[in-house]
Amino acid sequence: xxxxxxxxxxxxxxxxxxxxxxxxxxxxxxxxxxxxxxxxxxxxxxxxxxxxxxxxxxxxxxxxxxxxxxxxxxxxxxxxxxxxxxxxxxxxxxxxxxxxxxxxxxxxxxxxxxxxxxxxxxxxxxxxxxxxxxxxxxxxxxxxxxxxxxxxxxxxxxxxxxxxxxxx
Numbered sequence: 001x002x003x004x005x006x007x008x009x010x011x012x013x014x015x016x017x018x019x020x021x022x023x024x025x026x027x028x029x030x031x032x033x034x035x036x037x038x039x040x041x042x043x044x045x046x047x048x049x050x051x052x053x054x055x056x057x058x059x060x061x062x063x064x065x066x067x068x069x070x071x072x073x074x075x076x077x078x079x080x081x082x083x084x085x086x087x088x089x090x091x092x093x094x095x096x097x098x099x100x101x102x103x104x105x106x107x108x109x110x111x112x113x114x115x116x117x118x119x120x121x122x123x124x125x126x127x128x129x130x131x132x133x134x135x136x137x138x139x140x141x142x143x144x145x146x147x148x149x150x151x152x153x154x155x156x157x158x159x160x161x162x163x164x165x166x167x168x
Contacts, residue, residue, distance in 0.1 A: 031165035033077040034058065038070050039146065051161040059165075068153070071145040076163065081138040082131050089130020093123035 031048035036056070038044065046060030055065045143156055161167055 031059075032160075032163035035075040035077060036066055037072045037075070038066070039072045040070070048160065048164045050164050050166045051157050056160070068145070068157075073145055074143045074160070076141040076143070078138050078140055080135070082134040085130035085132070085134020085137065086127055087130070089126035089128065089133075090123055091126070092130070093119070093126030096122040096126070 034044075034046065034048050034056070036044040036058070044058060044060070044064060044066050046058035046064060049057040049059050049063065051057075052065075054069075055067050056071075058064045058066060143159075145153070145156070148156070
């Protein structure tokens, strides 16, 4: 007699498929989104494809090469993470409420009100802290290029190489 697959195993496998890294899902790696301010006041924006010794290759509809000598600053545009922070903060608030509620050994008439008040305080506090942390984590990063020494430029290019779609 054959045993039917356990529903728990199927659930675990389904969850693993959802949380596996993007590299295993077959999607192509994407480069960071950049907004480059040039010394002449113009802007170049797009996805960072590659970092060359003397230029940056961007994809903005078509490939565009930006010379390093003409760059004033580079802004790395990051995705906002406020929603993720809010979810983590709310989860922390719910867990904090569960810990406080389970530590109370003596039953009391006011217990439901105390637990409700604690839940509101923890969840709202966690939500606020989570949103704040998410906003800070998703803040754009600006790199000043103008006036940097040669070693600083090389360090910056190495950092940008890690953010590019194609790493040389």
